[in-house]
Amino acid sequence: MKVTFVIEDALPNRWVGPEITPHLWALQTEGGRCEAGGQAVMSSATYPNHASFVTGLQPVDHRVMVNRVWTGSDFVSSASVGPVGETVFEAARRAGRSTAAILGDHKLIGVMGAQDADVHWPPGGVRPDVELDEFRYATNQAVLDAYDSHHPGPGAVDLTVVHFNDPDTACHIHGPDSPEARQRLRLADADLGQLIERLRPEWDDMVVILVSDHDQERVWGDGFDLSAVLDQLGLPGTVEPEGTAALVVDGPDTETLLGLEGVQGAVEVDATSTLVWGPAGQVFGPWHESLHGAHGGPRCRTQVAVVGGGHPVVADLAVSLGRRRPSAIDWAPTLAALCRFDLPDSTGRSLLAD
Numbered sequence: 001m002k003v004t005f006v007i008e009d010a011l012p013n014r015w016v017g018p019e020i021t022p023h024l025w026a027l028q029t030e031g032g033r034c035e036a037g038g039q040a041v042m043s044s045a046t047y048p049n050h051a052s053f054v055t056g057l058q059p060v061d062h063r064v065m066v067n068r069v070w071t072g073s074d075f076v077s078s079a080s081v082g083p084v085g086e087t088v089f090e091a092a093r094r095a096g097r098s099t100a101a102i103l104g105d106h107k108l109i110g111v112m113g114a115q116d117a118d119v120h121w122p123p124g125g126v127r128p129d130v131e132l133d134e135f136r137y138a139t140n141q142a143v144l145d146a147y148d149s150h151h152p153g154p155g156a157v158d159l160t161v162v163h164f165n166d167p168d169t170a171c172h173i174h175g176p177d178s179p180e181a182r183q184r185l186r187l188a189d190a191d192l193g194q195l196i197e198r199l200r201p202e203w204d205d206m207v208v209i210l211v212s213d214h215d216q217e218r219v220w221g222d223g224f225d226l227s228a229v230l231d232q233l234g235l236p237g238t239v240e241p242e243g244t245a246a247l248v249v250d251g252p253d254t255e256t257l258l259g260l261e262g263v264q265g266a267v268e269v270d271a272t273s274t275l276v277w278g279p280a281g282q283v284f285g286p287w288h289e290s291l292h293g294a295h296g297g298p299r300c301r302t303q304v305a306v307v308g309g310g311h312p313v314v315a316d317l318a319v320s321l322g323r324r325r326p327s328a329i330d331w332a333p334t335l336a337a338l339c340r341f342d343l344p345d346s347t348g349r350s351l352l353a354d
């Protein structure tokens, strides 16, 4: 069996259908999907969820709670730290399985520990010299080109992870429900179709899992400055804005935070950190007013969860997806079960364990 795990960054589950995502729709027609969608871990940001995809751990365990990681004194790029806990790349290697990671967001190499894959692109997680999108991530076409030039072929690798960034960029710029974003989602689906064509020669042996890491919601304004609010009130805390959520470290207690302007919900993440979010439309700043979509809070937790491919086990996965909404932490143990390696520290539940 060969497994291809594809992430379409920020693809909204509500737009999965024959009109906007015909290739994805065809994939789920021969396999299955969770109609209600999977569930992101919080914050509903890209790096916490990708760290969960590869470790099967909650953010409190892999420590990537927002896109940057708190070191005890500072927030630093999670790409330079990586997740705490064993990744599927390390675990697969331990069991003699081969892996590849072709990732449109170069920082995901570090975030996912993908430098431990047998093949990874872009090398070293450095921004590649290819066609880049508006946010300077590799375009979907560049990812397909990298697949062609770096991947040994669909029959030659046990577990392949592919990340397409384009839907996230499009939804940030235009807002996730805009006609412009939907048009870009159609183009991204055509790119997915091209990847699926590359897998066809091994189809009978192939399991394709396609997910998104989070949804997006429409936002406006130049960003709500929670840090300034704490300062004005003489309250402690370091604020890390994460789109429609923010992480407050060493700040006031939850009750005090819930009493603040711009804070609608709060959950204690660990002894020192609280994740907060605001009302619909509010993004934590600083923020570029020209960007109309964001994510981070609980309204963006819905993920796409689709399975397809020609291998007989696809039917079992489809039944499981029909029964329950998978969490982001359930995919790593599912990949481990499919590719027959152990991932003992994962707290997720394999879809094959149902």
Ligand SMILES: [Zn+2]
Pocket (backbone or CB within 6 Å): 010, 046, 168, 172, 295
């Ligand atoms: Zn994003």
